[in-house]
Amino acid sequence: MTTQATAHLSNILQNSIENLMLAEQQVQENPGQREITDFSMDKFWNDMTTMAQKLSFECTKICICFSNAPIPTSGETSSLLSAVESTVVCLVSAWYRLPLAQGKTLVEEVRAAVVRAIQSTRQLIKVIKDEGGEAVDARYRQSTGVVWQGCDLLEKCPRDNKASVLKGLREQNSLVSDAFSEITEALEGDGSGWSRLGGDSEEEEDDDEDKWSNEDKDLMGPSVNLVKAAKILYKRVLAAVEKGALCETPSQVEELDQLFQDCKQVAAVVDVLILELYPPLNIHNMEEQSHLLASHVGTALKTAARSHVAGEEDQPHLEFVQKAVDHNLDRMKEKLSQR
Known part of the structure; x- marks a missing residue:
């Protein structure tokens, strides 16, 4: 890969890191919804679990792609990261549906779990950007394991x-x-x-x-x-x-x-x-x-x-x-x- 192509790939990864940072900040700054008239706890947890599993899957796909030569092109990387970011957006949207009326303790617990899942995803992409190359295959896998753990914690959050x-x-x-x-x-x-x-x-x-x-x-x-x-x-x-x-x-x-x-x-x-x-x-x-x-x-x-x-x-x-x-x-x- 040429120097120019490498720089372009690095920019794509950096943009994704910044987008995830914004999503993380939105969740951290949101105290929870005051009122939602049609809220369903069962639907909420079904959506959260689905998004957590999808995020884990998309991050695993990125790890596999960057662990083998040749590494993805800029276009392929954009497509991989777009899937991750879309999943995070859906996860955050699902989080926004949890009203404070369900309990401040529950809201804080779920918010912390969502933040952890986003942070671990961002860390994975940062490792790829900063340490890219076949020699750090173990680091990719380690970071992906952190994502798995974060998503698993989200799935295992208290239900009420x-x-x-x-x-x-x-x-x-x-x-x-x-x-x-x-x-x-x-x-x-x-x-x-x-x-x-x-x-x-x-x-x-x-x-x-x-x-x-x-x-x-x-x-x-x-x-x-x-x-x-x-x-x-x-x-x-x-x-x-x-x-x-x-x-x-x-x-x-x-x-x-x-x-x-x-x-x-x-x-x-x-x-x-x-x-x-x-x-x-x-x-x-x-x-x-x-x-x-x-x-x-x-x-x-x-x-x-x-x-x-x-x-x-x-x-x-x-x-x-x-x-x-x-x-x-x-x-x-x-x-x-x-x-």
Whole structure:
């Protein structure tokens, strides 16, 4: 292929990359449709699945064509990329049909999956443009595998807001559970290993400021128990959502979205609090983040208790978590006053 032909081919690939970037930005900037009177969830998912499978097929075809000599001509490449871009346009059009009334959590989940599918497609074309040649056949296949994965994730998206909220809550629960396990395991020692992560200086091992004192560990007790309360919160909320949650009316959808957002705040504060607990212990920050965690746990408990999600049998469990939170705040206040 002549230098001029190579440059022309590169321009064609670059134009396609830019077109896909525009499509990606459109999806990222779109908050979802407010109202669609004739929306059908079954049709929506049928369209999304069809487009995901077609995008995977078109990207595989491009990979095969560019993995064998001679590589496609400019005209052939334009035809291949046109099919990819048309499929992405159809995918985005299908995404636009999902109204916010179906649930903000679901909408965000699907939007993220659509963006991932477009990004992986763009990456494949970028690899072809930047690294074209038979020597990078493995890179084509690797990038195509990423496209397959992106399309597969799109096909496996939660089908309604309840499923989407459950997926998100399980992910948050995993983070909170890991954080609690991490800090309780660390408390078996003096916390000195935390400050040396990523470093190997022997001097750090003898730095007393990077270890917990017995007083530190005693003061941390209520904060650690608040993380445990957050862990129990997720256990109770997940059980309630799995058993009693519905997404058939606007109020049910909104309640699920609100519960998800309130619990999300709990997981975020747990992450910050765990970092504050490691040596050198900053008591002011520990107290501040502990009170913030207690507040967010309380908000999530109230949201759950007042929603359709929690039945009568769930109320005592939710009340127990709140009592545990209040008890540990009292213990913290008492311990800090005795310093």
